[in-house]
Amino acid sequence: MKSAVSRAVGAGLLLCLSAASALASDRPVSILARAGGSLAEREADQLRCEALAQRAPQTDLPQGGDLASAMGRGGHAYGRPPVPQVQGTTIGGLMNVVPGAVELERARDLAAEFCLSNLGYAPVLLTPEEADAFRRLHGGRKRSWEEQFLASPDTAARIAALRASPARDLPSYRAEPETLGGIRIDVRSLTATPGVVQRGGVAASGAAARWRTAEIVEPFEARISSGVLTAPAGVVFHQVDFRPQAEPLLRDPAATWCGPLTETNRVGAQATEVWCFTPQPDGYTLFRATGHAWQAGVYNHGPVFVGVREPLVLRERETDAMSLAFDIRVSSLTASNVILEGVVRHGDEQVVLWRQQIPMRARATRSLPLWSRRLHLTRVESGVTVLLDDAGTGEGPRR
Numbered sequence: 001m002k003s004a005v006s007r008a009v010g011a012g013l014l015l016c017l018s019a020a021s022a023l024a025s026d027r028p029v030s031i032l033a034r035a036g037g038s039l040a041e042r043e044a045d046q047l048r049c050e051a052l053a054q055r056a057p058q059t060d061l062p063q064g065g066d067l068a069s070a071m072g073r074g075g076h077a078y079g080r081p082p083v084p085q086v087q088g089t090t091i092g093g094l095m096n097v098v099p100g101a102v103e104l105e106r107a108r109d110l111a112a113e114f115c116l117s118n119l120g121y122a123p124v125l126l127t128p129e130e131a132d133a134f135r136r137l138h139g140g141r142k143r144s145w146e147e148q149f150l151a152s153p154d155t156a157a158r159i160a161a162l163r164a165s166p167a168r169d170l171p172s173y174r175a176e177p178e179t180l181g182g183i184r185i186d187v188r189s190l191t192a193t194p195g196v197v198q199r200g201g202v203a204a205s206g207a208a209a210r211w212r213t214a215e216i217v218e219p220f221e222a223r224i225s226s227g228v229l230t231a232p233a234g235v236v237f238h239q240v241d242f243r244p245q246a247e248p249l250l251r252d253p254a255a256t257w258c259g260p261l262t263e264t265n266r267v268g269a270q271a272t273e274v275w276c277f278t279p280q281p282d283g284y285t286l287f288r289a290t291g292h293a294w295q296a297g298v299y300n301h302g303p304v305f306v307g308v309r310e311p312l313v314l315r316e317r318e319t320d321a322m323s324l325a326f327d328i329r330v331s332s333l334t335a336s337n338v339i340l341e342g343v344v345r346h347g348d349e350q351v352v353l354w355r356q357q358i359p360m361r362a363r364a365t366r367s368l369p370l371w372s373r374r375l376h377l378t379r380v381e382s383g384v385t386v387l388l389d390d391a392g393t394g395e396g397p398r399r
Contacts, residue, residue: 029131030123031149032116035156039147042121049115052249053108060245061107062114062252115249122162124155170279171214171239171316173255178371180398181353182240182258182295183208183344185326187371190388198383199333204375208326208344210295212239214257214314222310224286226303227265229275235259237314240276240289242298242353254278257314258289258296283309291351294322295344298352322346328368328375330384336361338377338384340368342397356397360384369395 032042053061126134130149137145149155178187190206197203213236220231237259243251258276274296278285286305291297325345332339342354358366360379368375372392377384 029126029134031126031146032121033124033150033155033159034120034122035159037120037150039143039150042150045116045119045121046112049112049119049249052115052247053111056108056111056245056247056250058104058107060111060247060250061104062110062250111245111250114252118249118251118253120159120163122159124158124162170257170277170312170314171212171255173239173241173253174212175241176211177394178396179211179241180342180396181242181297181344181351182211182238183324183326183353184211185370187373187392190326190328190370190373192375192386192388195385196380196383197330197386199330201330201383202327203330203340203377203384203386204328204388206326208324210238210320210322210324212316213237213320214239214316216259217313217315218311220261220310220312222286222308224263224305224308227263229261229263229286231259231261236317237277238295240296252278254280257312258291260293277312280306283307284312292346292349294346294349295324295351331355333383338366338379340397354398368397369393371396 032046034042034045037045134142134145176184178185186207186209190204192204193202216231216233216235216237219233220229222229237257240256240258242256245251256276256278258274260272261275262270262272264270272293274289274291274293276287276289276296276299283306286308287299288302289296289298290300327343327345329341329343330338331341336359338358338360340356340358341352343350343352356368358368358377360366360377362379362381365376365378368377370388370392371394372390374389374392376387376389378387
């Protein structure tokens with residue numbers, strides 16, 4: 001079965017609309033465009049993104065909140081036309097594992113769309129006059145019209161407006177080294193545990209701090225299907241990054257910020273939990289995260305709310321005084337595998353940020369990259385021994 005992106009490559013239009021359907025109807029027409037890009041470059045990029053998405057393992061596809069949000073929009077970020085949405089509608093909790101063929105197809109389509117977005121593309125909606133002119137053209141004249149459209153300064157301005165976050169007050173995503181999940185690890189402070197580390201033991205430990213924090217500038221209130229979410233000014237949010245994709249082009253390019261909100265349900269009962277916000281073309285996607293108010297964990301299950309438009313106004317803070325501890329733990333040992341977890345601790349609370357399975361049989365040695373350092377594990381009969389060196393390559397352990 002061809003995906004939406006495959007169909008779009010053949011049609012030369014945006015993913016959601018083939019040339020035939022554009023000519024046969026008066027539905028809106030969008031052109032997938034990148035500032036300064038040509039038609040030939042776009043077609044090559046579509047093929048590249050399609051190939052990446054089709055080859056990607058399931059663990060590299062959009063999962064959890066990303067997929068649920070896309071399905072709530074009708075399947076695609078800029079794919080099939082979105083179905084009408086009531087603000088704050090809920091999508092039944094999708095787990096981190098994509099369960100079926102339909103969801104897998106949509107996940108691959110969405111992965112290709114993330115890829116195109118990361119390459120700078122956006123769907124530019126044609127004016128009624130432009131759409132009418134486009135429908136009347138055929139063959140080479142249609143390609144010429146599209147080439148001129150893509151090269152136009154006006155198109156570049158429209159792309160810039162489209163790619164501007166609808167949540168303009170939410171700080172944009174920023175990648176930095178030595179960060180994992182939502183924390184910055186003091187890699188130089190890491191020390192290896194001497195002797196044999198058994199199941200449940202700590203292989204290495206060190207200091208950490210929250211990566212980026214911001215505080216709410218104006219009181220927040222949003223209605224969702226289960227009640228009302230509120231937070232006063234001054235509440236602290238933090239940026240997280242739990243996207244599992246090893247291929248950066250397949251990751252959602254938007255930033256996710258998490259913090260405590262109070263939900264008041266329809267009978268007046270209140271509960272304060274950690275919620276995460278990710279901006280999308282139609283507003284925020286909201287979901288409850290695991291973890292704690294000071295540090296969110298990964299999405300596990302529960303409702304995902306899409307199209308929430310009430311502004312969350314955040315002002316990034318220059319410093320964060322909260323001190324954290326970071327452990328790399330041996331969470332499981334089998335005859336053929338060792339599973340490591342990255343755990344951040346604050347007082348008596350802890351959050352698992354990362355988990356990785358490493359194939360290791362008896363007497364085998366494996367190395368884990370830790371940016372400027374490396375963690376070496378050697379399998380012994382009752383556990384593993386651990387060494388740290390300073391020969392890192394700049395890469396981290398994130399999967």
